Amino acid sequence: MDGFRAAVAGEPDDLLGFGFAVRLTETARWLSRATLQPKAFAQLAAAPTLWLRELQVHPNHQGRGLGRSLHDRLVAGGAEEAVVLTVIPGNEPARSAYDRWGYELLGQTSHSYDSPMYDVLWLRRATWG
Ligand SMILES: CC(C)(COP(=O)(O)OP(=O)(O)OC[C@H]1O[C@@H](n2cnc3c(N)ncnc32)[C@H](O)[C@@H]1OP(=O)(O)O)[C@@H](O)C(=O)NCCC(=O)NCCS
Numbered sequence: 685m686d687g688f689r690a691a692v693a694g695e696p697d698d699l700l701g702f703g704f705a706v707r708l709t710e711t712a713r714w715l716s717r718a719t720l721q722p723k724a725f726a727q728l729a730a731a732p733t734l735w736l737r738e739l740q741v742h743p744n745h746q747g748r749g750l751g752r753s754l755h756d757r758l759v760a761g762g763a764e765e766a767v768v769l770t771v772i773p774g775n776e777p778a779r780s781a782y783d784r785w786g787y788e789l790l791g792q793t794s795h796s797y798d799s800p801m802y803d804v805l806w807l808r809r810a811t812w813g
Pocket residue numbers: 739740741742745746747748749750751752753769770771772775776777778781784785
């Protein structure tokens with residue numbers, strides 16, 4: 685998996701949260717299922733893009749900034765010019781947080797034939813610094 689990176693938040697014997705990301709390639713199945721805005725495929729192909737695959741914080745520890753901190757560590761550095769992720773539209777507080785963190789809506793997709801629809805969100809490097 686090109687560009688793999690992971691971040692964890694924890695205490696000595698307790699995993700509080702984690703996330704991982706890989707370089708987006710055209711083999712990502714959700715990409716072939718996606719209905720995206722006309723410019724979006726070109727935007728995704730234009731430069732290396734990081735696919736943020738997982739971001740999870742233990743329910744007892746949410747709302748303390750761990751999610752944002754894990755996110756920021758995952759997207760920092762690397763050669764990628766953008767980050768893409770998929771999120772179920774009703775998945776709060778994640779969906780609203782991504783809007784506030786600068787993500788733009790590119791379209792929708794699914795992860796398998798019987799999966800729910802996900803929003804495809806995109807963040808440019810210029811937005812995260
Ligand atoms: C999404 C998730 C990782 C965020 O983790 P977190 O540690 O709570 O994140 P933060 O504390 O950094 O908060 C993120 C934002 O959500 C807001 N938020 C967090 N908990 C909230 C709550 N219970 N109600 C309303 N807003 C909340 C915070 O205000 C923050 O907004 P801001 O960054 O604009 O200030 C966490 O909710 C989670 O693990 N959810 C389940 C898994 C999931 O859905 N992951 C995302 C898949 S795409």
